Amino acid sequence: MFNKNISFIIFFCIFTLSNNLTFGQEIGKIFPLDEANANFGKVLESKSVSSSILKEWLNSTSDKVMFKLEKDNLVVLGDQRNLLFSNLNYNESNEIFHMYSKSKVIELLTMGGSTQTYFENRENVFSISNGEFTLELSFPCPPSCP
Numbered sequence: 001m002f003n004k005n006i007s008f009i010i011f012f013c014i015f016t017l018s019n020n021l022t023f024g025q026e027i028g029k030i031f032p033l034d035e036a037n038a039n040f041g042k043v044l045e046s047k048s049v050s051s052s053i054l055k056e057w058l059n060s061t062s063d064k065v066m067f068k069l070e071k072d073n074l075v076v077l078g079d080q081r082n083l084l085f086s087n088l089n090y091n092e093s094n095e096i097f098h099m100y101s102k103s104k105v106i107e108l109l110t111m112g113g114s115t116q117t118y119f120e121n122r123e124n125v126f127s128i129s130n131g132e133f134t135l136e137l138s139f140p141c142p143p144s145c146p
């Protein structure tokens with residue numbers, strides 16, 4: 001009985017610590033556009049959205065925002081995978097989205113200063129560009145969902 005309790009406590013502590021490390025920090029990193037192109041490759045697919053519309057979507061979530069771009073269709077989810085925007089008939093599923101901290105997307109918009117934001121699929125990554133800056137290093141959701 002004693003060993004089971006200790007094992008549970010250790011498991012719980014490790015789980016809580018790893019969860020805090022994943023979700024207690026900001027998700028995403030902003031790169032200069034030329035550095036992003038060199039590190040992540042050329043853009044294979046891109047969809048432009050007004051930065052003011054993106055800000056409206058961000059106002060509808062408190063911490064995280066998730067994106068998926070596929071065949072010119074953009075889907076945006078907020079906290080708890082709540083649908084913020086879709087230009088297709090999106091049904092909740094276990095599709096993989098690219099998750100960023102809301103604060104990092106806001107920082108990108110501030111640094112970039114452009115009226116247009118570009119959601120981009122590159123060879124192996126998803127990125128968001130605004131002006132001369134690109135946001136990358138998202139977490140896949142699932143499995144890393146808040």
